[in-house]
Amino acid sequence: MLQRKLQEHHYTNYLEKTIRYQCALGKFAAQFVSRPVSAAKALPPYRPVPTARWLLDVYVSDVHSRLEVLKAKVTSTFGTILKMGSNKRVVKKLAGEAAGTAAWSINVGNEHGQVLMSVLTASEASEGLWNKADGLMKRFESAGMPEPKLLYVNQDCCGKSHTEARNLFPKWKHLVVRLDIWHFMRRLDCCVSSESHPLYATFLRKLSAVIFQWDEGDVKRLQEAKAKEIQSRGLRLPVELTSKELNPHCRRKTRGAVETEALIDEILTIYNDPRCSGDGGPD
Template sequence: MRRAIQYLGVCEQFLALCSVRGQFPPPPTMPTLPSPIWLLTVYGYDIMTRLEYKARITSTFGSILKMDSTKKVTKKLAGIASDTAAWVTNVGNEYGQVLISVLTCSEGAEGLSSMAAGLMRRYRLAGVPPPQLIYVDRDCCNRDGVSKTAALFQGWGQLVVRLDIWHLMRRFAAGVTTESHELYPAFMRQLSLCIFEVDSGDARRLTEAKRSQLEGKHGMVGLTDAEVIQKITREEWRLHCRRRTRGAEETALLIQDLL
């Protein structure tokens, strides 16, 4: 009974408050719209602030380029942009900087002719020497002597076209039944060792640093070089050691022995 009386008392106060109409101030007056001249002026200032960024992007060059195409980005396009492009092609330099990135409907000379012409024009207008070498994922060779990539960049007559090493390894792995095979990672690892070698000086310094770390922090004393090398992670090899190719003759012999 006590709780019912309390509830009815609260309801009575609530109804009394609702019976009084609230006083609301009138809405503010709408400000006058700016003139078209003012809008164009603001738009012009906004464009001028972006010119510096465009200049920085288009001022990236390189003497060794790498061109690669992928479908992974275009598959993520949704809405109106869905199915508007099939390939994303990126061109980077030896420092990992991206020179240009385009969306195309086809891969090869048909879809990349405008990109190649614009890239050659950029070098020419900036007075920068043309690149000496370009790595590609396809169209690097031709029995007639001129590859499709060389014909695409015909303005750079001295440009050397080579197949990227990763895609070269993929050519060897094409004969494997499936990538999920238990021997596939081991085969690719051995194939990488046939092509690349670690700088001996960097490897020696990394081994000494790892030995000092194991002795100081973990108390592991008296380890052999082989045991220390086993403790070095893959990320440490990539971070502290430079890699280089072994050379055509040595690589061919090692791959032949591997196969």
């Protein structure tokens, strides 16, 4: 796919340059050359794009030459709020001899969206994660960085002290383990509705709205900026912000526990209404 697109782009670029070259050659020949010059003979030959294998070899060589630098960049990433999650999207892309050798990709990221560590495992259980957790603790200790304060996980977070996720990091005595908000929402939608339900998407939007709220200061500054932009065009229109404008410029934060619990109860009450489904309740 990539090579085909590269070939198309390369050939299109060659044709554009050929047209410009022939136009320039024609003008030059008409003004300064007594005998007409054959454009076909003067035209530079078309050079095809190298094969996919050659491109892959060059890419591997380039990465290998910067391997130590890449390792240094990856292992110099830290954070105070970590998130550990697992998925199967990466392992499904394994091909050749590596295909079928792993079942899960388990990643640890920080509050800035940077990946601290990523490993492939045969199971999602914590037994195969001890080496990863030990290496992560040693990285923080060797760099003299403060211990993370909070760890979000997708499972094994229940209990005050003896949880599997908490036991993975015994050196971090004050680490607090909590359920990731996305997985919290997924647990609620499993109880209330199925993905095939016509109100499923609406329910998730409502659930997200009662859990998160936009930062008032960010929204106010964005409104002021948009108002100035509208005024600069000589228009007088009400300032209305769309989600596409809010997402890249405004931060979101969670509501208080009491308010969130009350709002979620309201949503669950509404969606448990028999009118939301034809069989006496949500699917």
